[in-house]
């Protein structure tokens with residue numbers, strides 16, 4: 001139950017404490033996904049590891065549930081809670097880049113837009129999310145799938161170190177040599193083991209200009225276009241990235257008036273390398289058919305990273321189903337195209353993204369993250385405003401997932417698994433990795449203080 005009493009003071013806490021009586025409460029109690037309407041007792045905006053320690057101690061002494069916030073984007077609403085404390089790491093935005101070593105240390109509170117802006121000053125980048133206001137913390141701990149993954153692997157793979165506050169208030173450094181077991185678990189095991197206050201990443205030369213952009217075709221082209229896209233991408237070098245999306249054409253000026261609000265196919269293209277070479281390589285895709293919109297040109301990498309931002313504006317409600325496809329067979333494409341005919345929320349997006357490249361080469365045993373040997377992943381994100389039609393939209397996404405099941409692995413990664421899918425989470429890690437994660441949980445969080453996440457419960 002929440003009260004309107006002033007937020008309590010917490011000894012040794014230097015950041016901001018926001019309770020239900022504070023004007024800022026309405027903003028900070030919410031997460032990105034408005035479908036979750038939660039009322040924490042307190043939001044502790046932490047500015048340092050010491051603040052995190054003090055907030056966790058306060059939770060322990062007052063028997064409060066703990067939710068940990070990075071960018072607040074978890075679709076499942078984990079960035080807030082009912083009646084507990086939000087340990088908000090978003091004020092921690094330190095950046096330190098070693099351009100020669102191509103490494104960086106980054107505060108856990110950065111968004112990908114902020115991290116990209118900082119690393120691009122030196123022409124460097126690390127794989128980040130496809131939407132710029134997603135948090136570095138949650139995305140990295142739960143996988144980190146983005147446009148750069150075919151070249152450089154997911155964010156978790158690029159993690160070099162982490163500073164972690166454990167449930168009992170210890171600050172641990174974790175990397176390949178120090179607390180290596182914890183480091184392994186943080187790379188894909190989600191927020192189960194502690195509060196990360198800082199990440200170390202390997203950086204790569206990217207941009208600053210890339211040949212990239214988007215095409216929009218009428219939905220009538222979906223059959224041949226999706227097949228062409230699949231065949232093109234499966235032969236393309238690792239530098240080629242992007243996705244093909246079954247969407248409704250947005251009501252934007254750049255879309256011809258007669259196409260706005262009509263079923264369409266969007267194609268995101270990007271070449272992670274020399275822009276002139278990219279123009280050459282992408283030509284067959286860019287010149288395919290008669291698109292309604294062809295906006296492909298040299299653009300900053302930071303703009304590529306923001307290309308999808310408008311598809312999920314702040315304040316929307318959303319629900320997702322995501323799965324892997326070993327092969328993208330014609331039957332799977334036809335099923336997806338048929339399913340989106342009955343979409344209930346016009347802002348819904350079904351995106352197929354190519355994997356392969358570094359995703360096939362990386363040493364999957366070196367991290368908790370499961371990276372199945374598959375060629376494709378789909379993201380089915382249903383998006384709507386307010387409460388109208390909520391049940392129908394969720395049922396539609398579940399129906400899509402079921403209809404696609406003959407061609408999918410049925411697995412995913414923590415970032416994309418709903419809270420009611422504990423069995424799918426276990427299956428996704430596989431028995432060996434899951435057993436190792438439970439052993440880590442027993443060691444670092446036996447009391448399951450960090451339970452409001454894609455939870456791996458301790459064995460006890």
Ligand SMILES: Cc1cc2nc3c(=O)[nH]c(=O)nc-3n(C[C@H](O)[C@H](O)[C@H](O)COP(=O)(O)OP(=O)(O)OC[C@H]3O[C@@H](n4cnc5c(N)ncnc54)[C@H](O)[C@@H]3O)c2cc1C
Pocket residue numbers: 031032068069070071072073074075077078079089108128129130131133134135136137138139140141142143144145146190191192194195196197312415416452453454
């Ligand atoms: C519009 C949209 C687009 C997305 N696009 C992508 C994408 O392209 N690629 C991709 O991989 N994912 C994507 N996601 C999913 C996203 O990665 C996850 O939702 C992720 O958890 C968000 O991280 P966050 O820090 O913003 O979330 P939060 O809600 O703040 O945190 C999510 C969980 O992460 C953990 N966590 C957060 N901060 C910390 C911390 N400092 N220490 C320890 N644990 C912490 C906690 O367990 C928390 O419950 C997208 C989500 C949305 C809503």
